[in-house]
Amino acid sequence: MSCINTLKEKGLKLTPQRRLIVDIIHDAEGHLTAEEIIRYVQARMPGVNKSTIYRTLDLLEEAGCVYKSELGKECIYHHEQEGHHHHLICRRCGKTIDCGSDIFKPVQKSLSEKYGFRVEFKHIVMSGVCKQCRNTSK
Amino acid sequence: MSCINTLKEKGLKLTPQRRLIVDIIHDAEGHLTAEEIIRYVQARMPGVNKSTIYRTLDLLEEAGCVYKSELGKECIYHHEQEGHHHHLICRRCGKTIDCGSDIFKPVQKSLSEKYGFRVEFKHIVMSGVCKQCRNTSK
DNA sequence: ATAGTTAATGCACCTGGTTGCAATTATATT
DNA sequence: AATATAATTGCAACCAGGTGCATTAACTAT
Structure with missing residues (x-):
């Protein structure tokens, strides 16, 4: 519900479309792709x-x-209550693994120290190869 | 020239279009965006x-x-002779900084140890805020 | 409850990049 | 040099996502 209140507080209008989109994201377990969100929204409210x-x-x-996370073109959305984490996608079997939010800390540290550059890593999607696929297929 | 030879060795055909594209990437200092490559190619060989x-x-x-690197939709290309490095783009002033290839080593290590997942980080483009912009504008 | 204001919607069109397919062209063979 | 053949090209259509704009609808003040 807090999403609705946040919008209200920002002086934004609570349209039925927005309520529906918020509902869908609220009800979702884990992440949703843009394509899924569009599909679910249009199923419940065609047009x-x-x-x-x-x-x-x-x-x-x-x-x-x-x-919002991006891998290539595709976008993925998470409700903020899920907390920060990153995503590993196996490019062989398609399996996805969530990983902790702190793995990029060393990168942030060295970028900041060496280049004075500040980067946020949030919900990064990484494409790679998982353990099983690395063992089975050569 | 080695690019041409590599194509030849793979049994691929050396069309004038391919020669031109290889030439352009060869002659470029640093990286080229897809849009630049298209522009240069079509300037020299319309159609x-x-x-x-x-x-x-x-x-x-x-x-x-x-x-090939991606940031959002956009693609950036580098000649392989330039060696591995990553890119920082300041989202305020647009400045780009190249950074060393080894900054993701700790990430690779922990992903491998914790999840058995192998990820290659090559020519990653990161969006953030540079030192100057962080100091000047609050 | 009504009218006024301002934001949000749907539409049509745009973007960078990708794909299927028929026509073309680089190469290997004769 | 002529031919066969398989790869490559250009085209047109497509994809996910984004944008400008006129119409519509949510909120505010009466």
């Missing part, structure tokens, strides 16, 4: 335009209600 | 289709002649 959905998702991200 | 260019770039990447 909602994809641009409305993308704009709402951007809005929710800006409001801090949702995190 | 070359963008799909030909993208396919050739993918081919060169697969052949190991060129590295």
Whole structure:
């Protein structure tokens, strides 16, 4: 519900489309791809335009209600209550693993020390090869 | 020249389009965006289709002649002779900094140890804030 | 409850990049 | 040099995501 309140506090309008999108993200276990969100929204409320959905998702991200990750073109969204973590996707079998939020700490440290550059790593999606696939196929 | 030989060795055909694309990447200092490559190719050989260019770039990447990086939608290409490095882009001023190839080593180590997952980090583009921008604007 | 204001929607179109397919062209063979 | 053949090209259409703009709808003040 806090998402709705956050939008309200920002002086944004609570349209049925936005309520529905928020509901869907709330109800989801784990992450949703943009494509899934569009599909679920249009199933429950046919005619909602994809641009409305993308704009709402951007809005929710800006409001801090949702995190957005990218791998290549594809976008993935998480409810903020899930907390920070990153994603490993096996490029052979497609399996996904969540990993802790702290693995990039050393990178942040060295970028800051060496280059004075500050980078946030949030919900990074990494493509690689998992243990099983590395053992089975050569 | 070695790019041309590599293509030849793989039994691929040396079309004028491919020669031109290889030339352009050879002559470039540092990286080129896809958009720049398309522009340069079409300036010297009008009528070359963008799909030909993208396919050739993918081919060169697969052949190991060129590295491809992505930030969001955009793609950036490097000649392999330049060696491995990563990129920092300041989201405020747009400045780009190259950084060493080894900063992700700790991440690779912990992913491997904790999850048995193997990830390659090559020519990663990271968006953040540089020292100057962090100091000047609050 | 009504009217006014301002944000949000749907639409059509745009972007960078990708793909299937028929026509073309580089190479190997004769 | 002529031919066969398989790879490559250009095209047109497609994909996910994004944008400008006129219409519509949510909130505010009356």
